[in-house]
Amino acid sequence: MDGGTAERRYNPRSADKGKHLDKLFASYGERFELITVPDITQGGAFDKAVKGVDAIEHTASPFHMKADDPAELLDPAIKGTVGMLESARRFGTSVKRIVVTSSSAAVLSELNWNDEDVKEVEEKGRAAGPAVKYCASKTLAEKAAWDFAKKYQGQIGWDLTVLNPPWVFGPTIHEVSSPDGLNTSAHIMYDAFTKPAPAAGAGLVPWVDVRDLALAHVRALQKEAAGAERIIVSAGPFLWQDWLDAAPPSERYQKGTPGAGKDAVHKIRYENGKSTRILGIEYRSMADTAAAVVADYEAKGW
Numbered sequence: 313m314d315g316g317t318a319e320r321r322y323n324p325r326s327a328d329k330g331k332h333l334d335k336l337f338a339s340y341g342e343r344f345e346l347i348t349v350p351d352i353t354q355g356g357a358f359d360k361a362v363k364g365v366d367a368i369e370h371t372a373s374p375f376h377m378k379a380d381d382p383a384e385l386l387d388p389a390i391k392g393t394v395g396m397l398e399s400a401r402r403f404g405t406s407v408k409r410i411v412v413t414s415s416s417a418a419v420l421s422e423l424n425w426n427d428e429d430v431k432e433v434e435e436k437g438r439a440a441g442p443a444v445k446y447c448a449s450k451t452l453a454e455k456a457a458w459d460f461a462k463k464y465q466g467q468i469g470w471d472l473t474v475l476n477p478p479w480v481f482g483p484t485i486h487e488v489s490s491p492d493g494l495n496t497s498a499h500i501m502y503d504a505f506t507k508p509a510p511a512a513g514a515g516l517v518p519w520v521d522v523r524d525l526a527l528a529h530v531r532a533l534q535k536e537a538a539g540a541e542r543i544i545v546s547a548g549p550f551l552w553q554d555w556l557d558a559a560p561p562s563e564r565y566q567k568g569t570p571g572a573g574k575d576a577v578h579k580i581r582y583e584n585g586k587s588t589r590i591l592g593i594e595y596r597s598m599a600d601t602a603a604a605v606v607a608d609y610e611a612k613g614w
Contacts, residue, residue: 352396353388379446417450418453422583430451480519
């Protein structure tokens with residue numbers, strides 16, 4: 313955003329969390345403005361928020377593995393995304409670009425979709441697996457975003473960019489007083505460092521450092537070539553043991569079985585060439601991220 317425009321951040325879950333942001337960005341003075349959106353599923357929720365801004369980063373969508381009814385994830389993901397786009401269409405007269413944070417959960421590659429999990433949720437409803445419900449919510453929300461942009465092409469003054477990250481790890485910037493307050497992905501990483509296998513042995517989809525993903529969001533606004541692009545932002549595959557091996561020496565965290573993952577065959581790898589080519593991302597190493605995560609734990613006294 314230009315130097316004369318206040319940068320707005322939206323917290324759809326709790327006005328109390330905004331107090332931490334006010335302190336964190338106090339040095340920006342009047343350039344930082346915070347508006348609370350209590351319920352992103354409500355029509356017109358973003359009407360006020362989009363006025364007078366020239367770019368939007370939409371990152372709000374629930375991620376947890378505790379949903380019973382799929383609607384707990386689908387409604388805020390889909391309605392929140394489409395509602396924001398509708399507000400931008402009607403009231404975001406100065407908006408030039410919108411960046412939506414989707415997920416690798418929505419993709420097989422940048423050219424296709426994870427339709428299998430959508431089908432499973434349609435067929436099984438509440439009986440679908442927790443991860444399946446989440447993946448379906450991200451797939452449907454992103455599809456809805458592209459459909460909206462296509463429907464109103466020629467009537468809107470902004471273009472759409474979508475970023476698709478996998479698991480996001482790294483030091484926390486939000487206020488959290490104990491490990492129990494960590495978000496889902498960060499909490500699972502904490503478990504890997506502090507609980508015995510199988511937490512450290514399970515292999516999962518690729519990862520990205522939160523700081524690299526943040527930079528990708530900034531550059532997705534700055535780079536003209538990012539317009540109308542779908543970009544996977546991924547540093548590479550991992551096993552939890554890899555993180556234990558990469559972390560600096562410490563008696564405070566488990567080490568699992570050192571080297572146990574070196575011969576692992578990773579079933580999922582994402583092509584990240586678009587993120588390096590268009591956004592210029594140079595991904596941090598696992599050792600860099602692991603060191604930052606452990607330092608964050610220790611700074612918090614965990």
